[in-house]
Amino acid sequence: MNTLPPTTSDSLTAAVTTINTPLPVRIGEATLLACLKAEKLEPKWRVHVQAFFDEIDASVIHHLVLDKAVTFEELSKAIDTWQVAGSENERWVREMAAFEVARPHAEGAAVPR
Numbered sequence: 094m095n096t097l098p099p100t101t102s103d104s105l106t107a108a109v110t111t112i113n114t115p116l117p118v119r120i121g122e123a124t125l126l127a128c129l130k131a132e133k134l135e136p137k138w139r140v141h142v143q144a145f146f147d148e149i150d151a152s153v154i155h156h157l158v159l160d161k162a163v164t165f166e167e168l169s170k171a172i173d174t175w176q177v178a179g180s181e182n183e184r185w186v187r188e189m190a191a192f193e194v195a196r197p198h199a200e201g202a203a204v205p206r
Contacts, residue, residue, distance in 0.1 A: 104156050108149045129163050129171045142175045146182045154182060158189075165190040
């Protein structure tokens, strides 16, 4: 059963199916999210995690955070855990994670506006 909001699921499914990797099996959205949350660390998925940060549009990543599927802090930790090489998305995620940590609690992502 898919528990993600439709916009997140649709965005992530579309993004995942566009990743071109040498692996014959495409990674599912649940597996990719588990990898990004460090719940799953099987080496065979590393190339997909790298591709996620290399190839997916930053707006998709932003929607995942807005829809609370994953946090910028989790994404930043995933970059370290999977040793993701430099990319525009990696730099942007780290910048947003640092910004999120620096914000006062009253303006935190978990607080409704």
